[in-house]
Amino acid sequence: MSDRTIDRVAQATPERVARKIRGLSDRAIAWIFISPTIFLLLAINIFPLIWTIQLSFTNYKANRIGREVKDVGLRNYERILTDSDTWLNMQATAHFLFWTIFFQVLIGFTLAWLINKKFKGNDLWTTIIVLPMMLSPAVVGNFWKFLYQPQIGLFNYIVSWFTGKDPSSFEMLGSVTLAPWAIVIVDTWMWTPFVMLICLAGLRSIPDYIYEAAEIDRASKLRQFFTITIPMVLPFLMLAVLFRGIENFKMFDLVVQLTGGGPGSVTELTSINLKREAFEKWRTGYASAYAIILFVTVFGLASIYVKALNKVKQR
């Protein structure tokens, strides 16, 4: 609309003066401003992606430079999808995704709801709660390994203090049954504030008059919670889940530091498996196919989810 105002001003002035006023045309400026960014993204994101697709049809190994590269067609994809280990990694990822999101939503929403009671000093405590989320997952994850040490770790000490168990009787990171939960605990500790902040924004976006109207209609507090609070916060909550879902599907740093995928491969999430294939076994072609499968999965799931999110928003 305002573009048109400019156009009208420009039209009213003679061509020569107009050019002087406007310098380069808007269209030219737009392209000069945008193209470096697009170029960089093409170089750092799209070109590598295309290269990955191409590599995924070969048996290339990046650590053997002179070796002949053969076209193997879809064999890499076939091997990945029929390998039972792939599905174990997917299961580990699904377990991690489901439980981290479950706990983060539960605790995050509860905290936001409590903070929204606007007690004195709630801003200060919100800032403190948010801190873990901003820190380096690799550095913090590495330190959690220390907290999880069976004999000397603070975590085991605190658990044993509450349960009376011997602190060296359980190994959070060394046990096949506990390790998947150990990574869920650290991720929940780190990222609950993220869900909390988004829920808090949702709660604060609900205007008071809706509750006032409900109060006049004599709706109980419980009913208000389920018919006003929850539906109004839902789009925000779903957005938080989208962000956490994508991030945790890509999860690498925290878990590599904590367990490195072990013991065995019970915490070997897809990203960690990918790293092993690509940078330890150097099966570049195979790993490229794996990367493409992961990317398609995230992209597909995210697109379906965004459609659902938009439906909820429209309601």
Add this chain to the structure above:
Amino acid sequence: MSSFSVTEPSNRSKWIAGFLVITYALITMIPLVWILLTGFKSPADAISYPPKVVFDPTLEGYVNLFTTRTRQTQEFLEANPPQNWADEIVRQYDMVIVGPSKFGERFMNSVIIGFGSTFLSIFLGTLAAYAFSRFKVPLKDDLLFFILSTRMMPPVAVAIPIFLMFRNLGLSDTHLGMILLYTGVNISLAVWLLKGFIDEIPREYEEAALIDGYTRFQAFYKVVLPQAATGIASTAIFCLIFAWNEYAFAVLLTSANAQTAPPFIPTIIGIGGLDWPAVAAGATIFLIPVMIFTILMRKHLLRGITFGAVRK
């Protein structure tokens, strides 16, 4: 303001809410406080059972973090008295300081790569965001979504071709390579956040400037940029924090030359395994700047972490 408002929680529920939130905040701080404390413990205190909350603070962890040391014979130690307090600390293990450790170098790499990529992201991002905000760009929504979607790729997946590309271009394990890479990752955040901030600046300011005879370009840097300063600053801090914390690319693509602090800190080895006080000291020095920035940024935090999707 009315004390009879139906939406104002009662004092009792405020009190309970405050109690629960503060309890959570205190529990959530335990690991961070433990990092801070461990940095000032001696190795023996760090691994004692039960864990020690009260202990004799020592700077041993910090000395070990910044130095490399070797064990020496008694004769050598007697012939060379300690020269300063740091020397005295390592003498209790019959050691002498032989030089600086790699930590300072790794930390500086983090600083160079962090600031370099932040500057570049902000420079390119501001230009692109302004164009997306103000001009009719063909396929605007598609381009913006494309920019965002580059964030969905797992870093490990992108690392394979980047590794090959950098090897061919001679960018492997260089500052420039990492700056370009982090800029490529951060630019989506920068464009989305900055577009939001620039959208909020009324167009009338520029239009007035254009009518006054400014060119589009002058209007951009004399009118829009000063107005967007706060937004640019907070976007810069988010880019900086991302680059600062990044681990996957750093561990896969850098080694001797351009390695940043996150892959380095977890590998600080002492006698018989990880030197936890030194690791904690390194973590403390590395995490504190981010904590300070987080506190400064608290008003814009939500916006930053959601790519501008939620603005409060």
